[in-house]
Amino acid sequence: MTTIHRVSGLVLVAALLLARAASAQDPRLEHHLDSTTLAVVGALMDSARSAGLPVEPLVQRALEGTAKHAEPDRIIAAVRRLAGELGVARAALGRESSPAELDAGASALRAGVRPEDLTLLRQRRTQSLTVALAALTDLVTGGVPPDSAAAAVLALASRARDDQIADFRRAVERDIALGATPAAAAAVRVDATLREVAGAANSSNPSRKP
Amino acid sequence: MRTGRPAWAVTAVVACSSAATPRLVAQVKAAVDLGVSNVHYDGFLPSTAAAVSPSFRWAAPRTLVLANGSYLRFASGNRSLQANMSGSVFSAPLGRWTAELTALAGASQYRDFTGFSHALLTARLHFDGRRVGAWVGGTSGTTSFVQAQRPVGAFSAGAWTRVFTATWLANATYSRVGDSAYTDVEGAARAVRGRFTIDGSLGARVWSRGGGHGVYGEASGGFAVGPWIALVLAGGRYPTDPTRGSVAGKYLTLSLRLTALPGRSRASLHGITRPVIHHSAPSSDDPPAASAEMQDDGGFVIYAAEAHTVEIEGDFTDWQPLKLTAGAAAAWALPAPLTPGTYRFSIRIDGGEWFVPAGVTKVADEFGPGMVGLLTVP
Numbered sequence: 001m002t003t004i005h006r007v008s009g010l011v012l013v014a015a016l017l018l019a020r021a022a023s024a025q026d027p028r029l030e031h032h033l034d035s036t037t038l039a040v041v042g043a044l045m046d047s048a049r050s051a052g053l054p055v056e057p058l059v060q061r062a063l064e065g066t067a068k069h070a071e072p073d074r075i076i077a078a079v080r081r082l083a084g085e086l087g088v089a090r091a092a093l094g095r096e097s098s099p100a101e102l103d104a105g106a107s108a109l110r111a112g113v114r115p116e117d118l119t120l121l122r123q124r125r126t127q128s129l130t131v132a133l134a135a136l137t138d139l140v141t142g143g144v145p146p147d148s149a150a151a152a153v154l155a156l157a158s159r160a161r162d163d164q165i166a167d168f169r170r171a172v173e174r175d176i177a178l179g180a181t182p183a184a185a186a187a188v189r190v191d192a193t194l195r196e197v198a199g200a201a202n203s204s205n206p207s208r209k210p
Numbered sequence: 211m212r213t214g215r216p217a218w219a220v221t222a223v224v225a226c227s228s229a230a231t232p233r234l235v236a237q238v239k240a241a242v243d244l245g246v247s248n249v250h251y252d253g254f255l256p257s258t259a260a261a262v263s264p265s266f267r268w269a270a271p272r273t274l275v276l277a278n279g280s281y282l283r284f285a286s287g288n289r290s291l292q293a294n295m296s297g298s299v300f301s302a303p304l305g306r307w308t309a310e311l312t313a314l315a316g317a318s319q320y321r322d323f324t325g326f327s328h329a330l331l332t333a334r335l336h337f338d339g340r341r342v343g344a345w346v347g348g349t350s351g352t353t354s355f356v357q358a359q360r361p362v363g364a365f366s367a368g369a370w371t372r373v374f375t376a377t378w379l380a381n382a383t384y385s386r387v388g389d390s391a392y393t394d395v396e397g398a399a400r401a402v403r404g405r406f407t408i409d410g411s412l413g414a415r416v417w418s419r420g421g422g423h424g425v426y427g428e429a430s431g432g433f434a435v436g437p438w439i440a441l442v443l444a445g446g447r448y449p450t451d452p453t454r455g456s457v458a459g460k461y462l463t464l465s466l467r468l469t470a471l472p473g474r475s476r477a478s479l480h481g482i483t484r485p486v487i488h489h490s491a492p493s494s495d496d497p498p499a500a501s502a503e504m505q506d507d508g509g510f511v512i513y514a515a516e517a518h519t520v521e522i523e524g525d526f527t528d529w530q531p532l533k534l535t536a537g538a539a540a541a542w543a544l545p546a547p548l549t550p551g552t553y554r555f556s557i558r559i560d561g562g563e564w565f566v567p568a569g570v571t572k573v574a575d576e577f578g579p580g581m582v583g584l585l586t587v588p
Contacts, residue, residue, distance in 0.1 A: 028528055057552075060525040061576075064554060067529035070577040078576045100587075103552040107584060111573065134552065134586035138571040145419075147360050147388040162588050170569075181422040183390050184450055 026059045032066035033075070040076050044083050053086045054099035057106070085109045092118035093129065104133035111140040117150035124157040131162040135169040142173055143182035152190040159197045168193040239267040243442065245465025247282070251458075259284045261463065272300040292318040292454075303338070310334040310347075318454060328353040328453050330362060344369040353387060353453045360388030362453050376401035385421075387452040392421035394449070405434040415449050422450045422458065432467070440467040500559060500567040508547030508587050512567055515540040517559045524555025524585070531558075553585045 026045070029038060041062050045055050061082050065075035089105030090097060092115035097105070105118050113136055121129055121136075132153055139149035156165055168189050175185035243263040250256040265278040279293040294316035301309040310333070317327040334347030349364040368381025380397045396413035412427040428446030435441060445462035500514040512534060514520050520542040521531045534542035554573075556564040566572045566583040575582045 057525070060529070060554070063529040064525070064582075065577050067523060068575075068577040074577060081576075100551040104586060107552060107573065128588065130550065130552070130586055131588045134571065134584070137573070137584065141571055141573055145389040148390065151360070151388075181418075181450070183452065184422060 026055075028059060029062055032063065034072060037072040037075060041079050044076075044079050048083050048086065051087060052095070053083065053090060054102055056099070057086065057103050058083060082106060088115055089118065091115070093122050098128065098130070100130045101128065101133065104130045104137070108133045108137045108140070111137045112146045113137070113140060113150060114146065117146075117154070120150075120154055121157055124154060127162065131165050132157060135165050138169050139172060139182070139186055142176050144172070144186045145183055148183045148186055152186045155190050156193055156197070160193060164193055164196060237269045239469065241265050241467055241469040243465040243467050245442075245463050247461055247463040250460045257284050257286065261465065263465075272302070274298040274300075290318070292316070306338050308336045308338060310336060316454065318456070326353065326454055328362065330453070342369065342371045362387050385453070387421070390419060390421050390452050392418035407432045413449070421452055424449060424458065426458070438469050440469065441465075442467050500557065501569040502567040502583070502585075503569060504585065504587065508549065510544045510548060510585065511537075512542040512557055513540055514542060514559055514567075517542070519561065520557060520559055522555055522557045523564070524583075525553040526555070548585075548587045550587050553587070555583045555585055
């Protein structure tokens with residue numbers, strides 16, 4: 001085989017790879033990313049799609065980067081990281097997880113929650129995990145230590161409704177804003193929510209008799 | 211509810227006395243405190259409570275077993291239960307040095323839910339002089355809140371001295387419970403004179419990550435009415451204890467201590483009765499410049515008083531600025547409800563900087579130094 005043939009072959013393979021990547025591109029990205037970044041992001045999306053992961057969050061992450069005038073390398077890194085987190089979230093939450101759950105799970109992982117806690121949450125809660133995962137993320141980003149946050153949400157997981165978990169999250173946020181330590185606020189509010197779940201009277205009054 | 215002096219003080223005093231004067235026969239001591247408390251846990255209204263606190267102590271040469279429990283009934287009718295048990299073995303003295311190994315387990319429950327339990331193993335090395343002593347030690351174990359377990363680790367060092375009839379102690383402890391960590395510095399004193407016994411402690415949580423800060427102190431005074439009966443008045447403020455699942459509070463307790471004390475002439479006065487449960491904190495809303503609210507139907511509203519324009523960009527707008535429509539009461543709404551999912555977004559008012567309104571989760575912005583909002587639609 002001559003050198004010309006070898007070079008031609010390599011060019012053909014590269015063209016096929018680029019074409020394959022281009023086939024995975026989202027038209028919304030074409031006007032915002034340069035060709036190199038577009039090809040890499042497209043390849044990441046293609047891999048995610050092949051793995052059964054949701055692709056829309058990757059598209060949105062790339063669009064967010066372009067809207068904020070981020071460097072191409074930073075956009076690629078953000079999309080790659082998100083794809084990895086979605087994969088870890090899927091492994092922790094199970095293959096039956098919805099795209100919304102995976103997206104919420106990826107956010108929780110990014111915040112510092114352990115994959116094992118996501119698995120426990122899946123085991124304990126029969127309803128959708130989206131709100132519970134969002135609450136978990138919010139607690140951790142609000143300063144509650146990840147294992148304390150996980151313990152609190154896991155305590156609520158089997159019995160509390162989504163709206164009760166959302167109320168719990170808001171109550172913790174208020175307490176923290178008022179100066180309570182995040183871990184203590186979470187511990188207190190999980191008590192109150194459990195009381196509410198148990199149907200106790202006056203559970204919504206934070207200044208109550210013990 | 212918790213009964214007893216801080217564990218470090220109890221063990222240090224016991225260890226010193228055990229090492230210095232080994233007992234030749236086992237001693238058993240049992241007591242029960244019947245008391246009335248006024249308690250004020252952080253975030254709760256003050257409340258009165260009736261308390262019953264039994265305790266048990268079995269001491270043999272180089273072995274010590276302690277057990278205590280408490281039942282607290284508040285004016286509201288709610289109940290709190292707590293129980294602890296520990297066993298310690300001490301090595302034969304090697305010169306003035308003694309080693310101690312203590313296993314401790316406990317559990318607590320407030321009303322019918324939210325139980326805490328813990329199991330700890332502590333090793334200490336004591337130096338026991340005639341009037342001064344010191345110790346270093348480490349603790350390892352686990353604590354569980356409902357069903358979730360967290361590892362516990364602690365390192366402490368302390369010293370004591372006897373001056374006249376009083377024993378003075380000081381120690382510093384670094385504790386780690388899960389990913390919370392804190393350092394306490396404490397001092398304590400105990401004096402016995404005739405029928406009177408006085409205990410006092412003063413401490414501060416000088417560094418903390420998730421365990422709170424603050425100064426705390428407790429004091430108790432006891433008067434031995436007779437061989438089996440003592441009156442004890444105790445009060446003070448104590449800090450959050452992540453291991454046992456209690457948080458800071460104040461209390462004042464008056465109790466009658468009934469003691470079964472073979473071979474002794476006075477009722478035991480050792481111990482402070484302290485009512486402890488899991489706590490709450492007050493709440494109210496701070497008025498933000500802009501706040502966001504997720505509505506039940508997937509609608510999303512920004513409340514921004516005095517805004518002329520409100521724009522939003524996020525995962526649901528392909529990160530293109532979208533002007534919101536002004537509604538009543540300074541409410542700016544998305545034109546259509548959002549479908550279930552998790553969305554990142556930011557807003558800006560009157561063409562200013564993009565920011566995240568109050569009321570939604572904020573996470574680090576990967577593409578800049580600020581934050582980005584995280585919105586979840588169930």
